[in-house]
Amino acid sequence: MTGRVGPDQVRTITCVGTGVIGAGWGAYFLARGFDVIAWDPAPGAEGRLRHLIDAAWPALTDLGLADSADRARLTFEPDLARACSETDFIQESAPEDLELKQDLLARIDAVTAPEVVISSSTSGYPMSDMQTRCAHPERTVVGHPFNPPYLIPLVEVVGGKLTSEDTVTWASDFFRYAGKSVITMQSEVPGFIANRLQEALWREALHMVNAGEATVEQIDLSITDGPGLRWPIQGPLLTFHLAGGQGGMAHMLDHFGPSLKSPWTRLEAPELTAELRDAVVDGCAEEAGDRSIDELVAERDAGVIAILRALGRV
Amino acid sequence: MTGRVGPDQVRTITCVGTGVIGAGWGAYFLARGFDVIAWDPAPGAEGRLRHLIDAAWPALTDLGLADSADRARLTFEPDLARACSETDFIQESAPEDLELKQDLLARIDAVTAPEVVISSSTSGYPMSDMQTRCAHPERTVVGHPFNPPYLIPLVEVVGGKLTSEDTVTWASDFFRYAGKSVITMQSEVPGFIANRLQEALWREALHMVNAGEATVEQIDLSITDGPGLRWPIQGPLLTFHLAGGQGGMAHMLDHFGPSLKSPWTRLEAPELTAELRDAVVDGCAEEAGDRSIDELVAERDAGVIAILRALGRV
Structure with a gap:
């Protein structure tokens, strides 16, 4: 212009x-x-x-x-x-x-x-x-x-x-x-990306508090001392990529795909079509680039230690 | 025994x-x-x-x-x-x-x-x-x-x-x-606490991939470079407690409570009753203890810097 x-x-x-x-x-x-x-x-x-x-x-x-x-x-x-x-x-x-x-x-x-x-x-x-x-x-x-x-x-x-x-x-x-x-972002979606993810977590947290299943403090502790320690290093999808062991996200979705339908959250899960499965698997492969699972694990571990040190927890 | x-x-x-x-x-x-x-x-x-x-x-x-x-x-x-x-x-x-x-x-x-x-x-x-x-x-x-x-x-x-x-x-x-x-935990709930939260986020991520709204890499980056940097330090509820400014979680829920119903995620939100509102506000107050908002902000900032340093990002 x-x-x-x-x-x-x-x-x-x-x-x-x-x-x-x-x-x-x-x-x-x-x-x-x-x-x-x-x-x-x-x-x-x-x-x-x-x-x-x-x-x-x-x-x-x-x-x-x-x-x-x-x-x-x-x-x-x-x-x-x-x-x-x-x-x-x-x-x-x-x-x-x-x-x-x-x-x-x-x-x-x-x-x-x-x-x-x-x-x-x-x-x-x-x-x-x-x-x-x-x-x-x-x-x-x-x-x-x-x-x-x-x-x-x-x-x-x-x-x-x-x-x-x-x-x-x-x-x-x-x-x-x-x-x-x-x-x-290529397309508009209310809440964009990170806030949609935060809001999904936030509403589930509200459900748990509402149902008396967990206290605010337990919910926060479950993140700060649990998966939250991994998220500054690798996002939620790459995290599940590692949870699949050497088989990565493919193993994860092929073995745990059906449990998407288990009533763990009040969020209705999308149909795990072959297209969706492939999109997630391919996206992880692309993100991992030439880094092997072992290299990603080493990266994650070094990062978690650095964070634990940085926060004075060790 | x-x-x-x-x-x-x-x-x-x-x-x-x-x-x-x-x-x-x-x-x-x-x-x-x-x-x-x-x-x-x-x-x-x-x-x-x-x-x-x-x-x-x-x-x-x-x-x-x-x-x-x-x-x-x-x-x-x-x-x-x-x-x-x-x-x-x-x-x-x-x-x-x-x-x-x-x-x-x-x-x-x-x-x-x-x-x-x-x-x-x-x-x-x-x-x-x-x-x-x-x-x-x-x-x-x-x-x-x-x-x-x-x-x-x-x-x-x-x-x-x-x-x-x-x-x-x-x-x-x-x-x-x-x-x-x-x-x-005092009562059994499938997925316990952290996994329910992770799964809520994970399913929303799958929805976004499925709808073509975000790529796997964008989703992970939105967490590692966004809210994920806060979560090792303060959990999702205390995070929103700070987002409310000096008014804390009370301000947050009183002003943004209605937007719980906006269609940001496919998770149906619970009714924000007075009881739920109080339970969340009181839980945050209890967790914050005698730390002021300013002290919590300083804690958060120092933590984020320490993590950024620890991960070699600065």
């Missing part, structure tokens, strides 16, 4: 909405050496924003600041039009309310040069539902972070029906340039 | 079944300084067992062996009766097949002194369904580990209908004495 700066040419970022997520983005962008302009209409927002950034700064310093990083490069701008007039990128992190997001995105859109990409931190709404009132919806995109955005690497990027492919590519490249781990 | 040794008096442990889980238990118990007797009827089982233990030994050495730990204290015994005749504790880790488990537990039960506790590694069957053919079912109990049992601390302990309370207490105390992190 004419006039759009390259993803690695971004110098100034506007953070619209400075609650926990917006302030976290602000802290992260400052630490990476960007100029940050912040806007939030709530009374006392600037004070809370500066407090949150100061609270995050020691962690960010510990991780290593960009040479030019400076908290003095933060400007709090009470006027939305001025906050958006001279910027290279906008990250919106307003409260999770569809009407509010539709309205706010339209307001941002109206005062921002049409080539500037506007990204939303929404944790669940498809951009198709949020971009409806924008005059330039093609430059709006979801860039969904995880709390705290200054420490958790993941950003999920996905466009809406009216978003241009160029915008999705640009946003993915920009977040990668800014140091994030980016998943670019 | 007459003749049962104290949980901290156990010297000899019999591992029945020496696949990935049984061998992992064997390696762990040897590393903690126990004598281990192993039995497995599969051809070549002894060779595979010794290979698996040798593979785990460097990690176990790195974590710190008990003074008396010695791989020479492993005996492979091809006769089940002899394997069970002189032992203080039995851990069964046979394949996940209900008929097979019922039969095997009955066979173990018939050749083991009645005061010896028999624990099963089953990853999902209630002990009530497995102990049906035992003459002394009161000493049978589930002791469910996580792969690899020599690294992941968690063991879920739960009895069946015919299990004595003394057995559940003894097994919990023994696993704790042996260095594990123990959850003692």
Whole structure:
């Protein structure tokens, strides 16, 4: 698009909405050496924003600041039009309310040069539902972070029906340039990927609490001292790939496939068709690449030990 | 029970079944300084067992062996009766097949002194369904580990209908004495706690793969670079407690409770009654103890950094 700066040419970022997520983005962008302009209409927002950034700064310093990083490069701008007039990128992190997001995105859109990409931190709404009132919806995109955005690497990027492919590519490249781990999704699904997984787990946890089968503390302990220790190293599917022994995911699905139907959760399982089975098996093989099962096990073990050490548990 | 040794008096442990889980238990118990007797009827089982233990030994050495730990204290015994005749504790880790488990537990039960506790590694069957053919079912109990049992601390302990309370207490105390992190469940639920949570996530992942919404690699990356980095430090419920900001879980449920009903997963959500809401809020408060939100955030941040460092990502 004419006039759009390259993803690695971004110098100034506007953070619209400075609650926990917006302030976290602000802290992260400052630490990476960007100029940050912040806007939030709530009374006392600037004070809370500066407090949150100061609270995050020691962690960010510990991780290593960009040479030019400076908290003095933060400007709090009470006027939305001025906050958006001279910027290279906008990250919106307003409260999770569809009407509010539709309205706010339209307001941002109206005062921002049409080539500037506007990204939303929404944790669940498809951009198709949020971009409806924008005059330039093609430059709006979801860039969904995880709390705290200054420490958790993941950003999920996905466009809406009216978003241009160029915008999705640009946003993915920009977040990668800014140091994030980016998943670019090909299709919109409410909750994106990680939140759908988290929510499935969360609802099962609520069922267990509701039925008196487990306490909150038992549920959390079952993750922190159990499978949670593996998940920073290998995701849930690669974890099951290893649980299949040398036979990997194929053995796993061929032997335990039928137990998908056992009533372990209140989630209805999909039909395990040959296509699904193959898609999962092939996906694991692709992810494993040229690493053998033994190498993956060694990787996992070294990682778990490193984590146990890092957390002072051994 | 007459003749049962104290949980901290156990010297000899019999591992029945020496696949990935049984061998992992064997390696762990040897590393903690126990004598281990192993039995497995599969051809070549002894060779595979010794290979698996040798593979785990460097990690176990790195974590710190008990003074008396010695791989020479492993005996492979091809006769089940002899394997069970002189032992203080039995851990069964046979394949996940209900008929097979019922039969095997009955066979173990018939050749083991009645005061010896028999624990099963089953990853999902209630002990009530497995102990049906035992003459002394009161000493049978589930002791469910996580792969690899020599690294992941968690063991879920739960009895069946015919299990004595003394057995559940003894097994919990023994696993704790042996260095594990123990959850003692009050009631039987298929899949116990962690596996129900894992399965909920796993099925949602399968739905996404099935619908073409995400690839295996995207799903795993969404966890390893996203919420998975938090889960070794704080479980899923405490995670949402922090997502509520200073208002914690109460704010979270009061504001986002209605979105439980949004179609983010194919899992039907429970009715968010006042009782359920309070149970979750109170459970979080209890788990947080006297730690403030700020302290929990600082704990989380320090932990995430430590993990990122430990895994060589920063």
